[in-house]
Amino acid sequence: MDKIKDWILKHKLFLITLTILVLIKVVWVAWGCWSIGKHEKEKNDILQRKNWLVDKIVVEPRQLLKEMPGGLGLQFQGEWALYSCSMFSKAFSNISILYPETKQESINTIDSLIQIVKSPELRLYDKMRWGEDPLDSIAGDKSHISYLSHLAWMIGNYRKIGGGDNYNALHDSLCKAMNRRILESECMNLPTYPGEDIYIPDMLVAIVALTDYAQLNNGKYQNTVNRWIQRAKSEWIDSETGLLRSFLPLDGNTSVLSPIKGSYSTLNTYYLTQIDSEFAKEQYSHLKEAFLKDSWLTGFKEYPDGSGFLGMDMDAGPIIFGLSPSGTAFGIGCATYFNDTDLRKHLLKTAEIAGHTVSWNGKRRYLLANIALVGETITLAMRTNCIK
Known part of the structure; x- marks a missing residue:
C-alpha cells in the first residue's frame, strides 16, 4: 500500500493531467453527440459537414487525388477518390430529400462530382488495371464493373432528384454495358480487377445502379436485378x-469457402x-x-470471432478492440434506414469518440x-440514409 501511495505522489501531475484530458474528452463527446436524434x-x-466536404472534394481531379493518402498507391488513391465522389453524391441525394430547400444545390454539386469522376485522372486507376479506358471500351467485354457502376449510380441519383437530361445518353450506355456483361457471365458476377476474386459489395453497386435505372426507365433491366437477387438468396x-x-471465386464456385468480413457485410x-428492403x-x-x-464502445466487428484486437485492414481501416471502422460507418446507414434509433445513437457516439468533431466558420x-476523407463522406451518406 505504501508503494502505491509513493507511486501516486511521484506521478501526481501525470495523473491530474490524464484525468483532465479524460474529462475534456467526455465533455467533448457529449457535446458532439448532443444533436443526434434532434x-x-x-x-x-x-x-x-456537407459544407466542409464541398471545399475538399469539389475541386480539380488532381487536387482531389492528392487529398487521398499517398502511401496507398495510385490504385487505392483512385478508388478512394471514386468512393468519396459517389458517396458524397449519395449524401447530397439524401439531403435533398430530407431538406427539400437544398435540392438545387444538390443537383449542381452532383453534376460537378460526375464531371470529376468522368475525368481522365479519375479513370486512370481502372485503366491501369484493365489495360484500357473504362469509357472508351464501353462496347468491349472486360468488366470495369466498379468504375462503371459508381458513375452510373451517381448519374442515377442526379436524375432522380431532378437533374437535367445531359447525362441520359451516358447513363444508357453505362447500364446497357453492365447489364450485358452481367448476363454474359455464367454466375452473373464480374471481377473488379483481372485475376482477382469477385467482391460482392462492388457487384452490388452495379445492382443498385440498375435498380435506379429501372425506376427511371419503365422497369428496363429490372429483370436482371430480380434474377441477381434470387441467386443471391x-x-x-x-x-x-x-x-x-463477401467474396466469390472468379468461376462463381460456391463450394469454395471464403471469410465473411464485417466491413463487407455491413456494406452489402x-x-x-437501396434494392430490396425485405432482404435487407x-x-x-x-x-x-x-x-x-454492444459495449462501452459500440460498433461492428471485422471478424465474427472478434479477433484483431489491434490491427490494420485495407478495407476496414485500423481495427481497434476488434471493431471495424468501415463496418461501423456502414452500420450507421443500416440503423438509420431501419429506424434503429438507439443503435444509431450508440454508433454515432463511437464515431465521435474515434473521430472527434471540430467546427469552424459554419x-x-x-x-x-x-x-481519411472518404470516411467523412461515407458517414454523411450513411447518417442520411432515409427511406425513400
Whole structure:
C-alpha cells in the first residue's frame, strides 16, 4: 500500500493531467453527440459537414487525388477518390430529400462530382488495371464493373432528384454495358480487377445502379436485378452467419469457402436497402447477430470471432478492440434506414469518440477527416440514409 501511495505522489501531475484530458474528452463527446436524434440540431450538423466536404472534394481531379493518402498507391488513391465522389453524391441525394430547400444545390454539386469522376485522372486507376479506358471500351467485354457502376449510380441519383437530361445518353450506355456483361457471365458476377476474386459489395453497386435505372426507365433491366437477387438468396448465403458472402471465386464456385468480413457485410446490407428492403431487413438481423459488439464502445466487428484486437485492414481501416471502422460507418446507414434509433445513437457516439468533431466558420468535420476523407463522406451518406 505504501508503494502505491509513493507511486501516486511521484506521478501526481501525470495523473491530474490524464484525468483532465479524460474529462475534456467526455465533455467533448457529449457535446458532439448532443444533436443526434434532434431534428433541427442534427440538420445543422449535417449541413455543416456537407459544407466542409464541398471545399475538399469539389475541386480539380488532381487536387482531389492528392487529398487521398499517398502511401496507398495510385490504385487505392483512385478508388478512394471514386468512393468519396459517389458517396458524397449519395449524401447530397439524401439531403435533398430530407431538406427539400437544398435540392438545387444538390443537383449542381452532383453534376460537378460526375464531371470529376468522368475525368481522365479519375479513370486512370481502372485503366491501369484493365489495360484500357473504362469509357472508351464501353462496347468491349472486360468488366470495369466498379468504375462503371459508381458513375452510373451517381448519374442515377442526379436524375432522380431532378437533374437535367445531359447525362441520359451516358447513363444508357453505362447500364446497357453492365447489364450485358452481367448476363454474359455464367454466375452473373464480374471481377473488379483481372485475376482477382469477385467482391460482392462492388457487384452490388452495379445492382443498385440498375435498380435506379429501372425506376427511371419503365422497369428496363429490372429483370436482371430480380434474377441477381434470387441467386443471391439461394446460392450466395454463408451457411454459418446467414449473411451474403463477401467474396466469390472468379468461376462463381460456391463450394469454395471464403471469410465473411464485417466491413463487407455491413456494406452489402446498406446497398440492399437501396434494392430490396425485405432482404435487407433479414440481412440486418443476421448482421447484428454475427458482428455487433454492444459495449462501452459500440460498433461492428471485422471478424465474427472478434479477433484483431489491434490491427490494420485495407478495407476496414485500423481495427481497434476488434471493431471495424468501415463496418461501423456502414452500420450507421443500416440503423438509420431501419429506424434503429438507439443503435444509431450508440454508433454515432463511437464515431465521435474515434473521430472527434471540430467546427469552424459554419463548417464541421471529424478531426480524422484530413487523413481519411472518404470516411467523412461515407458517414454523411450513411447518417442520411432515409427511406425513400
